[in-house]
Amino acid sequence: MAPLDEERMNGVAQDPVIVAEKLDLTFQTNDGAVQALRDVNLTINKGDFVSFIGPSGCGKTTFLRVAAALEHPTGGTLSVNGMTPDEARQQRAYGYVFQAAGLYPWRTIAKNIKLPLEIMGYSKESQQEHLERVLKLVDLEGFGEKFPWQLSGGMQQRASIARALAFDADILLMDEPFGALDEIVRDHLNEQLLALWERTGKTIGFVTHSIPEAVYLSTRIVVMSPRPGRITDVIESTLPRERPLDIRDTPEFLEIAHRVREGLRAGHAYDD
């Protein structure tokens, strides 16, 4: 039996969604060339929740931006659904969530979520339909007519996730989406994000600075290190898909966290 069939029998479909091969990206800055990514090989499969963790400058955000066609590699290839990132963008393959919610202050929450739909030319009825569905997904029903300033930081970030989900992209790329929020709100949003992932079966790429967050959320954890930005370890999570918050106190969880920390240390993340 081929390994692929074996996986299918275990109920996990192994369709590669994002495939990076020998990916290189060098920025030309005033201080000379900076190698943001070097020889990055990674496959993200459909339905995966992959976290990228590492210190500043390790290229985790850059990798996500290359996948979203916001940066273009200087070497190697990256494909999304078998297409180039630019083509995948035209096909609305992914939604992107930034560190700040970035809601337009002059638009209500509902109008903010409809923004991508307006640009992509959805009909009025279809916009409304999508809006109601994603508001329910992020638990913001009844807040559509509020302006962003009337919502807390956590609610604003949920609205921005709803905006990324609105146009039915199968891939969700999240760049430290909860980095600016306090820990209690962050815990709550992590729980909600897992529930959302479970319900929708999206493929998620998630950049974070937090080891517990990465371990709690992910099916796979990609540990990266800087100068040049590269992958030092890829850790398959052994945790079950069902994850209550207190799973973080189990020995299994702590062991994965330990391995992540070891990976960071091996990449000299704690130097200087």
Add this chain to the structure above:
Amino acid sequence: MSDAAIASSSGGFGTGARAVWDVVLPVVVVVAVIIGAWYVACVPMNIKEALTQAERAGAVVEPAGAKERRDMSAVGLALANSAYARDTLNQERPRLPAPHQVGQELWNTTGGMVLNGKAFSKRSLIYHGWVTLSATVLGFAIGTVAGVGLAIGIVHSRVMNMAVMPWAIASQTIPILAIAPMIIVVLNSIGVTGLLPKALISAYLSFFPVAVGMVKGLRSPDNMQLDLLSTYSASQSETFWKLRLPSSMPYFFTSMKIGMAASLVGAIVGELPTGAVRGLGARLLAGSYYGQTVQIWAALFAAAILAAVLVGVIGLLQRMTLKKMGMVH
């Protein structure tokens, strides 16, 4: 402002009136201090003339003789002849007219003339103010459209950014008093007269703050917001209408306020080389020809009040627009 509104809605009339008083009191105090200082300044400014007239009328002043007094300090004279302080406040052609004289002149040439049914006579400040106002508003409209248009070009085209901006800055370093007569003369010689030449001088002054403000406003969205739109494959025009333009609104109104004030200055300056026939600028010039200081000050105040009203109208539009957009809470 919004604090006052909240206080009055929740706490009833007493707290509401109090909140209003908290706003009004500082204004009243500042105005009172300015008027007080003005009255005090009138005494030494006008004392020599007052003493000369009093001496002519037979009074004894210290020291006697205009020649002796000429080289004395005005403050010293005022202190030595404090009995004549009152006379400094009601002269016909004072060096510095007292506030009530200016107020009286303002009323005589506005409200008083309305009551007499001569609101638009040649001596009325309403008439002259209207002439200046129409040039100001027309020039402001031209300047604003030009400024916004330039800003859109500069933000979207690197070539325009490099080619136009230095000229726009250079244009503002030329003293307007030097270029205004040339604009009038040149336009006159090709048959353009009346409102338009003055309006063009206003536009010349007002396009710049609008252009600079709008460039800043249209560039105010940060990289993250622009990246977000590129993940939707938004076009340049969609980015403009949905992000850049709404983001620029606070900048737009602020720069329009500056533009409006500059436009009024332009219109007044534009009235000077035309022979001082009509408008507040003409009134200022005529006043200085004939030593009518009261008339000059009245025209100055009329111009200031006009500017305050125009800027206030833009402020009102700003508040209404931003409120409608949900950008003021």
